[in-house]
Amino acid sequence: MVKTRYSGQDKILLTIGYILLGLFVVAIIVPMIYIIVASFMDPITLQNKGITFDFSKWTTTAYERVMSNSQIWIGFKNAVIYSILFTVVSVVVTLLAAYPLSRADFKGRGFFNIIFMITMFFGGGLIPTYLIVSNLGLVDSMWAVILPGAFSVWNMTIARTYYRGIPKELREAADVDGANELTFFFKILLPVCTPVIAVLALWQFVGMWNSYFDAMIYLNDSAKQPLQLVLRSILIQNQPESGMISDMQSTAARAQLAELLKYATIIISSLPLLIMYPFFQKYFDSGIMAGAVKG
Amino acid sequence: MNTNATTVPNQRQDKGFHNTMLYVKQHWQLYAIFLMPALLLTLIFKYAPMSGILIAFQDYNPFRGVSGSEWVGLKHFTRFLSSPDFMGYLANTLKLSVYGLLWGFPMPILLAFLLNRIQSTGIKKKIQLVLYLPNFVSVIVLCGIVRILLSVTGPLNLLMGTEINFMTMPEAFRSIYIISGIWQGAGWASIMYTASLSNASQELKEAAVMDGANILQQIKAVEWPAIKDMVVIQFILQAGNIMSIGFEKAYALQTDLNLPASEIIATYVYRKGLIDGDYSFSTAVGLFNTVINVILLVAVNKIVAKMNDGQGL
Numbered sequence: 001m002v003k004t005r006y007s008g009q010d011k012i013l014l015t016i017g018y019i020l021l022g023l024f025v026v027a028i029i030v031p032m033i034y035i036i037v038a039s040f041m042d043p044i045t046l047q048n049k050g051i052t053f054d055f056s057k058w059t060t061t062a063y064e065r066v067m068s069n070s071q072i073w074i075g076f077k078n079a080v081i082y083s084i085l086f087t088v089v090s091v092v093v094t095l096l097a098a099y100p101l102s103r104a105d106f107k108g109r110g111f112f113n114i115i116f117m118i119t120m121f122f123g124g125g126l127i128p129t130y131l132i133v134s135n136l137g138l139v140d141s142m143w144a145v146i147l148p149g150a151f152s153v154w155n156m157t158i159a160r161t162y163y164r165g166i167p168k169e170l171r172e173a174a175d176v177d178g179a180n181e182l183t184f185f186f187k188i189l190l191p192v193c194t195p196v197i198a199v200l201a202l203w204q205f206v207g208m209w210n211s212y213f214d215a216m217i218y219l220n221d222s223a224k225q226p227l228q229l230v231l232r233s234i235l236i237q238n239q240p241e242s243g244m245i246s247d248m249q250s251t252a253a254r255a256q257l258a259e260l261l262k263y264a265t266i267i268i269s270s271l272p273l274l275i276m277y278p279f280f281q282k283y284f285d286s287g288i289m290a291g292a293v294k295g
Numbered sequence: 296m297n298t299n300a301t302t303v304p305n306q307r308q309d310k311g312f313h314n315t316m317l318y319v320k321q322h323w324q325l326y327a328i329f330l331m332p333a334l335l336l337t338l339i340f341k342y343a344p345m346s347g348i349l350i351a352f353q354d355y356n357p358f359r360g361v362s363g364s365e366w367v368g369l370k371h372f373t374r375f376l377s378s379p380d381f382m383g384y385l386a387n388t389l390k391l392s393v394y395g396l397l398w399g400f401p402m403p404i405l406l407a408f409l410l411n412r413i414q415s416t417g418i419k420k421k422i423q424l425v426l427y428l429p430n431f432v433s434v435i436v437l438c439g440i441v442r443i444l445l446s447v448t449g450p451l452n453l454l455m456g457t458e459i460n461f462m463t464m465p466e467a468f469r470s471i472y473i474i475s476g477i478w479q480g481a482g483w484a485s486i487m488y489t490a491s492l493s494n495a496s497q498e499l500k501e502a503a504v505m506d507g508a509n510i511l512q513q514i515k516a517v518e519w520p521a522i523k524d525m526v527v528i529q530f531i532l533q534a535g536n537i538m539s540i541g542f543e544k545a546y547a548l549q550t551d552l553n554l555p556a557s558e559i560i561a562t563y564v565y566r567k568g569l570i571d572g573d574y575s576f577s578t579a580v581g582l583f584n585t586v587i588n589v590i591l592l593v594a595v596n597k598i599v600a601k602m603n604d605g606q607g608l
Contacts, residue, residue: 007509009509010510013511014510017408017409017412018409020405020409021406027478028425028428028429028482029425031440032428034444034450047448050453051450094333096333097333100326100329101330106322106325107318107322115334115337116337119337121588122345122585123341123345124341124344124345124347125344125348125578125581125584126565127347127350127568127578128344128345128348128578129344130569131347131350131357131574132339132340132344132347133340147339147340148336149340150336151333151336151337156333181328181329182324209433210431210432211433212435213542231433231436231439232435232547235436236435259443263443269436270431270436273432274428277428278424281423284427
């Protein structure tokens with residue numbers, strides 16, 4: 001690689017560019033650090049003076065209160081179950097459907113493609129979908145948040161494009177060996193598709209973990225609510241789970257504590273994904289590019 | 296002569312049909328195992344609701360069903376279109392997404408150009424790690440952080456020595472929405488541009504550098520062509536989806552007082568339909584939104600195709 005030399009004008013341009021990039025990075029990090037530091041602080045100091053870096057006064061009260069609350073754990077448990085089930089169902093259905101549609105000889109390809117594509121642009125909308133789900137008896141069932149969005153046409157086109165990039169020789173070799181479609185698919189095709197499978201799985205998992213709308217409209221039973229709905233009542237509706245603050249005497253103390261609990265809640269709830277994320281980073285580029293190629 | 300002329304294509308059709316049946320028989324697994332689950336989910340959760348659109352033309356009563364409810368024609372559409380709120384919600388929706396697109400669309404491209412200039416892969420990887428991070432924060436947590444930072448007793452007010460309640464100001468809503476959106480999404484959206492840029496021919500770039508091209512010239516000759524297609528596709532997709540701006544974030548940033556700016560069609564459909572129980576009216580509003588969205592998508596695709604030498608999506 002040639003070591004690039006920049007002219008004076010270029011240097012100015014680059015400096016401005018890097019400053020912008022630096023500002024963007026700082027803008028991402030600062031709020032995160034703020035939340036982390038604030039979560040350990042004494043609520044009264046925090047409200048009056050803002051954050052201080054006086055570590056000697058740090059307390060873990062907020063964490064203890066949040067962690068000892070059962071609703072948070074129920075939310076966690078539900079979110080894990082829904083996200084894993086959704087990821088498995090979605091990825092399996094999507095990978096399966098993409099296979100016939102990736103084959104040039106598949107009869108009815110155009111027809112099925114159109115059937116699927118239409119749903120990307122046109123749909124019944126909120127109420128008709130709600131009525132179908134409710135008529136199927138799925139209200140207050142976890143399948144209401146898992147099934148309706150499980151098949152993603154967009155992800156299917158990504159998998160389809162990826163299959164097409166697999167050398168044809170693989171298929172021909174399998175034909176010679178007399179392997180049927182299922183054997184070929186599971187034993188030969190899928191093992192060479194791990195990058196795209198990893199990315200689709202990550203997207204679906206993160207998507208389900210972070211969403212709240214479907215759960216909000218379909219799951220009323222608090223024992224079935226996923227984490228994001230519990231977070232919603234604490235962070236957005238300012239209604240901390242009752243056990244968290246009820247022992248405080250004055251309303252002011254309760255309000256301050258409720259505020260402090262938000263910070264700890266944010267940290268606790270965001271940790272799992274943020275810890276997982278660097279392990280998946282290596283798949284980002286390959287997977288995203290797989291999907292970016294025009295299908 | 297006539298009989299001959301008509302029988303020949305018929306025979307061909309029969310043969311074609313026969314071949315198809317033979318193919319399906321031989322490859323039944325492709326239909327019955329591979330395609331079936333996706334097809335069933337699509338029919339049940341996408342196509343069945345489409346028939347439910349009928350209730351937009353009724354005074355739907357859940358106890359009587361579609362067949363027993365009274366047909367009212369376009370009543371709900373005229374009611375919505377002639378209501379004074381309509382223009383407000385439509386404007387809120389359009390402003391939020393058009394401004395969001397104008398401010399948000401160039402950011403990832405700029406980030407990708409800058410990342411591409413960093414020569415140390417170690418530093419580049421670390422910066423990318425930070426840039427992608429907010430994408431993994433949920434909408435609820437993002438809006439929770441926004442509300443904390445902007446609260447009356449929050450750090451921004453403390454820093455400025457003021458007591459402004461940003462979340463209750465309609466005029467602040469769009470900026471909050473768009474800036475937090477860029478904060479969360481720009482880094483992640485830059486991935487595909489970064490990847491295209493690293494695929495750009497290194498030789499071409501070296502040749503340009505040898506010829507003494509400055510940065511702007513390099514961008515014009517090498518880097519822009521490498522990501523142009525991607526930019527076009529992304530633009531069509533985003534511009535075409537202007538009316539389908541998401542419910543989740545707008546709803547999580549709404550307060551009673553900022554509703555004049557924050558009530559968009561998606562949240563209005565929810566409020567009317569599932570909170571007030573006005574199923575028919577809500578469906579009509581949703582249908583109106585979908586139709587506009589389809590029209591926009593087709594229009595944007597046509598316009599871009601014209602500008603891009605006939606290459607649309």
